[in-house]
Amino acid sequence: MSGIMAAIGAANPAISAIAGVAGFFTSYKERKRAKRMRRAQKKRALKTESRLFGAAENVVKDFAVQRGFLSDEYSMGKKEGILGYGQQLRDFQNMSGQQGFANSGAMGQMKDAITTQYNMGQEEMGLKYDQGVYGINRQEESELRDIQGSLYELSGITGSNKSVLDMITKTT
Numbered sequence: 001m002s003g004i005m006a007a008i009g010a011a012n013p014a015i016s017a018i019a020g021v022a023g024f025f026t027s028y029k030e031r032k033r034a035k036r037m038r039r040a041q042k043k044r045a046l047k048t049e050s051r052l053f054g055a056a057e058n059v060v061k062d063f064a065v066q067r068g069f070l071s072d073e074y075s076m077g078k079k080e081g082i083l084g085y086g087q088q089l090r091d092f093q094n095m096s097g098q099q100g101f102a103n104s105g106a107m108g109q110m111k112d113a114i115t116t117q118y119n120m121g122q123e124e125m126g127l128k129y130d131q132g133v134y135g136i137n138r139q140e141e142s143e144l145r146d147i148q149g150s151l152y153e154l155s156g157i158t159g160s161n162k163s164v165l166d167m168i169t170k171t172t
Helices: 002-099 105-158 164-171
Strands: none
Touching: 002 105, 002 164, 105 164
């Protein structure tokens, strides 16, 4: 039995050397495969990053359009209010002139009531406009934060630290 043990002992360094060389080539192939996978992953991440910036640009444009619609609605409402106020004043003046009460106190109070109603309507419209703009701004910020969160996740793969805010400030 000692002869067999001696043979195994003598072969052990040779087996170890062969195993070491085989292990080097196996780990070399594995490292190359891992490197190839990292490159492919980075390429996909960069493509996704680019798409996220495109999505952010679309979000900014979409909300700018929404603000424009809100502004147009507000302007139209103001014009409508002005026209309505003017018509009410003309109707009031015609009525008071026909009835001969043009300079009475009651007519003055009615005219003041019409003016107060118009002013309150304009203030209400302004408040609704401000609320609408505030809501649109919050929605836009929320969507951009979601996109920025995805960009931060990708930054670990791409190595870049790009920000949606930087992109937005460059376009505005």
